[in-house]
Amino acid sequence: MTHRFRLVVAALALLLGSGGAALAQSLPDYMAPISGKTTSTPADIATKDVLALNTGMFELYGDAARIFQKNILDKHPVILGLFSGAGGRLILYRPGKPPTEAPQVPVVYQLLKSVGHSTMALAEVVGPYVNNPDDKAWRGSMQAYRSRMQSALDGLDATPMQADWRDNNRAILKNNIAFMDECLTAGAIPFATLEAFGKKQAPLLARNVAWAAQTQVAHWMTVMADWKTQLGADWDKTYGASNTIYVARQNNVIFSVLAQFFGPDAINSRLMLIETISFTTTPSDMLESLTRIIADRSVGALFFGSYHLMDYELMGGDAREAIIAETKKRGITTFLPPLVPFGSKQWPTLITPGPGPATIADLK
Template sequence: MSPNRRSVLSGAAAVGAATALTGFTGHSTSAYAATATATATGVPATAAGSVAESQARNNMLAVDTSMQNNYDTLRAQVINQLNPVIVVDNDGTGGTYYLVSKGTVLETVQPVDPVFALAKSIAHTPLGIFSICAPSLDPTNILTSQAQYIDPHDLQMVAFNGPGNTSWISNLQAFSATLDTARQTLASANLPADANGSLYDSCRYILDKAHAYIATAIANREFDMQSFESFTADVYPSVRTNMYWASRVQIDGVSALMTRWRNQLGSAWSGLYVVVLSIWTTYVQNQNSIILQNFMDQSQVATHLINLMTAETPTDPVHVSLDNLARIVQDNIAAEMVFVSDQPTADALKGQPDLLSTEILQLLGSGATTAGTAGTAKAAAAITKGQLTQIACPFHNRASTLKV
């Protein structure tokens, strides 16, 4: 079998190292090692043993500090080479899109029709009620149908006031007033309809049912799981109609923009990088990523579509995206050159696993779990292969994995 690039370079590296150690003119291997140590510490070899441990360790750490400084310099330079790049801030409008070339934003667009935000806003009504009343749930009253889905400890963390507390009433009254105002003016919002349903009708039903539910809860001065579940089950078909409209206008808007930018960039499109910023709850099955991958060069999706999870929406999404993308791009090259003799380690540097993960798992033994890492990797792989057809956001119903 003919040697590949990795085996050849690995062998060359080994030969070079052996020559350096044994062929150092005028010195034995041990003498060479002592000289190397002295050079690294800045202390004559004869005095190296007298250096304090703290100083010796600081000298070691200085190597990494210097590396990090040079790494940062390279990253800053790479940022200004990245081209073309699309950055997507997965915000409440359906996404703010930035077309970037060599560190410069060429165009900023919010391509999704306002219907997206309108549909989601009313669909979030049940979550709004829950957010106000949840602290006064009874943690001991878990419905049989919910027991398999709800962690009792999680419930205790959320239901921290307990059922005797009615502080939720005033806040729920205020929320109800907001809902009622939206309902009174709903007919003037000029909402769309087609064979899949009327957005006006679904919003009207959600708002009317929410008004009735809130009125009953306030009159009874009680918020319980069973009545709330009955309410959410009743409005769920209407929530799904809203989900349809949010999804449809997002697909239409993003598709139109991607078609225009693809025509504008021409042949450069094949090297396109896409970075989608989103919070954890929308990170894996992100709407924008699902749509975007259909417009990218399919041979590049696995490496050029980056789903970047953030704790919150960054103040400067473009800088955060380019900074992380530069790291990824330069690590892709560094991995193949630094870990030339070990492809799995090179792949780790190029990907999401920590470089020490393999060693740690081996040391922990067969009982160690990689559930978190494997789960993330599997999800990411599914995105790149175009296997995800679901849409995600913080609002969810446990009866369905589809989120709006």
């Protein structure tokens, strides 16, 4: 149907965009709304023809990428690490075998995060109304959330959580409810009340963060140790990739776990951290990204003699020189990071130490 529509449109374009006044005058009335004379200069046509090469390249690349991906998966094991609200997903692809998805992180991880997020969400709910007693728009959503909070507290003892962790989460939920009751009774949200609430919850939340991290890391370390044993000698040709958005790049949990098994020599070579536009992505999108990275390396080696050239912005080096020249012309101090060689094994996120807290523990 789509192909047929395109043919009709193309035919109409040829019919209505060509010919002189005689043709336009001979058209029936029902063609009038879409008829008209088009004009194109030789330069317009030439520019369009050249730009079409780049547009067509993407279609050709897509066709080739499907073959490249099959070839890669036929020769190399691949481990994908994907972010999820359940503590992530790890998927192992082995040549000649169906993909293996690892067991999920124990559900206590999700319970710890859910309780912690409930507290953080309260700050989002009340934020627009702090020190604004005349606006009561927050009351309905807070009352509804309070009901959910109470249900979670009432059923907490039945959750699969060890006793001391449960006590901590009970305290968090009770503090949440007390804060909401105080605001609802007062009909206002003074900043002093919100600030006191934040300080009271901080040490309890820090414990939840630590326990969730320990649960997640222990689980994935066990999975990775088992997979590395299974792969044996094939481990040295295994590729790995995990995804991240901007806020999760630093101290990325899944990538950091993968790195413990791949080792420093695999960083940015066989183990990649791929930025995505949302927290979650799909295995197919990750495989597509990984395939493109690997395929582009061969192209870089073919044309420029550097296997890792295409891991970098191709125009970046020349653009750097252009920026230096342009800032000099404008009397601006050039501000650029140091040059990094192609094929660098450097950790793919911020690594320069400096003053200031770097962990929650540092904030105490």
